[in-house]
Amino acid sequence: MENMEYDVVIVGCGVGGLYTALNLPRDKKILMITKSDVESSDSMLAQGGICVLHDPDDYEAYFEDTMKAGHYENRRESVDIMIRSSRTVINDLLRLGVRFEKNADGTLKYTREGAHSRARICFHEDVTGKEITTTLLEQVRKLDNVKLAEYVTMVDVVEKDKTCQGIKAQTKDKNELIIKAPFVVMATGGIGGLYEHSTNFPHLTGDGCRIAKKHNVELEHMDYVQIHPTSLYTENKGRSFLISESARGENAILLNNKKQRFVNELLPRDVVSKAIYAEMEKEGSKHVWMSFEKVPQDVILNHFPHIYEKCREEGYNILKELIPVVPAQHYFMGGVHVNSNSETTMPNLFAVGETSCNGVHGKNRLASNSLLESLVFAARAAREIAKRTVGENAV
DSSP: OEEEEOSEEEEOOSHHHHHHHHTSOTTSOEEEEOSSOTTOSGGGGOOSOEEOOOSGGGHHHHHHHHHHHTTTOSOHHHHHHHHHHHHHHHHHHHHHTOOOOBOTTSOBOOBOOTTOSSOOEEOSTTOHHHHHHHHHHHHHHTOTTEEEESSEEEEEEEEETTEEEEEEEEETTOOEEEEEOSEEEEOOOOSGGGSSSBSSOTTOOOHHHHHHHHTTOOEEOTTOEEEEEEEEOOSSOSOOOBOOHHHHHTTOEEEOTTSOBOSOTTSOHHHHHHHHHHHHHHHTOSOEEEEOTTSOHHHHHHHSHHHHHHHHHTTOOTTTSOEEEEEEEEEEOOEEEOOTTSBOSSTTEEEOGGGEEOSSSTTSOOTTOHHHHHHHHHHHHHHHHHHHTTTTOOO
């Protein structure tokens, strides 16, 4: 068994973990671990985009869209924090080098997705998550105070006097590690690996929630699991390929086997998923169909190039033909309960991103709120940790 000491341990290398590291003081000794390689986080898979408060007049509409999608079970304080912090986060991402699509005059280009009352989503082709995560990863790798360790799995937290004081971990070679740290941030992602059909990486199995429960750390809404309406149907095993919400936002439509529309495609995800399941049951089918006929060809090739290519690999040309789609497990709205600074009910143990539940999403996540929520509350976790070390060092 090897013993190590750091100032902060961050478990997970998605956008939540990376942005936490970037917002911590530079003279803090930080260890980031990930269960797989750093490329295999769900943040890399986010296709559609990241929301932003379009302008001050958009606040009420954005707030209502988020609340409505969440069945009004959202924590209002958290929604308010996220929306009011959104422009600062987008500006910071631009500063760090994220290449959001822009208009000819240099202003940001916005797209719209299901359940949004207006276009307010920044995007980079149909690989926004990869663009943001890759950029953040490049920035973290420049930091001398951060060490990245791949294929290291958190197996427990170290608790003393009901306070978190580090973690226990295991390497790929089964070597056990005791990593002492006054602050731990769990950014361990979702639970898709527990499902047979999911758009998530299979190694994401809710580790943060399981360990939190073991230590009687409060959990919240563990049954709030989002099913995405449209993954590409295949008989093959493994991770399901997502057909972005923004495809429907750009006028892709859903059809049954009679090639008839049966639902308003821009309704919230749970409503659309329910309608698809009902249609599949009525027709006795394993999927429904998606048509890109109403989506201009230049939009398909420029906004959805990776979806286009993936479908071609699977034998479908979305410029000419329908593709089979089916709902799949996609996102986890519940998780480890945290306050507005992302701290759990165990002092000095923080949780950010999909493994946490700060109440932003309520019962059902509004499309393209996940990356924003992760970044906003990761920055708040970092700020809170930094504040507690004031006197020692400053950000």
